[in-house]
Amino acid sequence: MSQDLKKILENSRKALEEMKRCSQEDVDLMCRVINKAVHENAEELAKLAVEETGMGNVESKIVKNTTMGSGVWLTMKNKKSVGIIGEDREKGLVYVAHPKGVIGSVSPITNPTITPLGNAMLAIKGRNTIIVSPHPRAQETTGKTIEYMNQALAEIDAPENVIQMVKDPSIEATQELMASSDVIVATGGMGMVKAAYSSGRPAFGVGQGNVQAVIGQDYDDLELAAEFIIMGRTFDNGLICACNQSVIVHEDRKADMVKALEDKGAYFIEDKEDVDKIRKILFEDGVLKIDIVGKTAFEIASKAGLDIPEDTSALVVATQSRGSEDPLCGEKLCPVLILTTYSDFEDGVEIAKANLLYQGAGHTAVVHSNDREKIEYAAVELPVGRLLVNVPGIAAGGGGLFTHLNPTPSLGCGSWGGNSISENLIYEHLLNISTIAYPRKGEPPTDEEIWAE
Known part of the structure; x- marks a missing residue:
């Protein structure tokens, strides 16, 4: 292990001991000020990310930098995460929160600001400390983000070194961080996520995205569906793992769907060459x-x-292939969609399922429909942690604008995607919970009660 990383870990352990003495008010204020610091510098950080990585667009990154952290803050404020956080009087159970420790956070090139911010907020809420390993091609942006957060923490006299960053990031340095952290939150390529789960430490990873959108035969607002699909495909030039990847529509509605997409600036490509x-x-x-x-x-x-x-919003490419038959059916981190037709709704769901099992299992799918029976059929059949209804795929990350899913920088994909959770990562995942169990009231159940039909 390098001396720099060794020192960073020592500082993080020291800060952890100080964090254990912090009150609920202390950690809530810390979460608030680091979010505000990024919010106030959102445009600068967005421009820096585009300049450094050459990916995405400034406008979308400003939106990300101002909304993700605010959504996380909105859902965590006024909630207990220190000391006694709840009880069940009837059962005599009391729940006590403890920090998990030093959180090792792997940050991707696609989200060099919101991943460090979001994971720092989730960690600090539980009185943890965090060390961020940035992507080598985004370390300036991530470093500036952490600099602004630490300035905000210093202004309120928070413990030092609560948030730190690995210097000179590399695969070796990231592996050393993962092996030395108490818990890992890995956001990035599947290779890095697998390395996190192989580190010998508890880990929360994300799975690959490949958001499928099935348009129900009953859905009568193709213009709105097209608007949301294009919104979900073009946001940040398609970098987000929750971006829409497909349009799966009934064969009789293909022409109408194409027209609706073209009205939103898309360019349809059907010629095989x-x-x-x-x-x-x-x-x-x-x-x-x-x-x-x-x-x-x-x-x-x-x-x-x-x-x-030049102002084309997205490319819509026709294919009747599904799953591994065509790489176009997988994740495309750019504004390119596939359009596939189905003969009946069940067939449409099967197409989505095949594409997800090829890439993106456990992540997200979208159904545009007002038929609850069809929506629930898709939810039963599709291997996804989130089935969105009549909203853009990017709503999977939460935020409250479209759904009440928990806002998060990390979307778990369950065992389908090789992850430990299938829901959105929230601060409770970074808490150790002790349970005080008082003697039960009354007599235990009899055999007759246990085995009664």
Whole structure:
């Protein structure tokens, strides 16, 4: 282990002891001020991220930098996370919160600000400390984010070194951090997430995204569906794991769906030669090329030799393939959608399922429908932790604008995606809970009561 990392860990352990003496009011104020610090510097951090990584767009990153942390704060404020946090008087159970310790956070190139911010808020709420390992190609942005958060903490006389960052990030340094932390929160590529689960430490990882959108035959507002699908596909040039990846529509409504998407600025590609050009520019041996990640639809089409309007919002590529039959059916971290038709709703769900089992199992799917029976059928059949209804895929991360899902920087994908949780990561996941159990009242149940039908 390098001397720098050793010192960072020592400082984090020392800060942890100080955090254990903090009150509920102390940690809540800390969470509030670090969110406010990022919020106030959202535009600078957004511009820096685009400049440093060459991915995404400033406008979307400003939205991320101002809303994700605020959503996390809104759902955690006024909730207990220190000392006695709840009780069940009838059963004689009292719940006591303790910190989990030093949290090792792996931050991706796609979210160099909101991942450190969100994970820091979740950690601090539970009186933990956190060490962030940034992506090497986003370390300046992550470093500036942490600098602003630490300035805010210093202004309220919070313990020092609650939030730290690995210097000179590398695979080796990240592995050393994971092996030395008490808990790991890994957000990034599947290789890094698997390394976190193999570190010998408790870990929370995320699974790969590949959000499928099935349009029900009953759904009569294709314009709204198209609006939300394009919104969910183009946000930050498609970098978000919760971005929409497909449009699965009944064969009789294909033309209407295409028209609705085109009205939202999309460019539809059905010619097989042109589809093949897009496939080749996106993938090499079935693997997404890094140089198209986070680029605009116009840039991608230009690379493929296609002449399209410069203000095109997204490329919509027709395919009747499903799952592993075509790499286009997988995750595409850029504003490219596939459009597939189905013969009946059950077939549409099967298409979505095949695509998810190819890539994205456990993450998210969307159904545009007002038929509760169909919605619940999809929920039973699809291997996802979140089934969204009539909203953009990006709503999976929560925030309250579209649903009441918990806002989070990390979306668990359950055993489908090789994760320990299937829900959105929240501060309770970073608490150790002790339970005081008082003697039960009354007599224990009899055998007759236990075995009664």
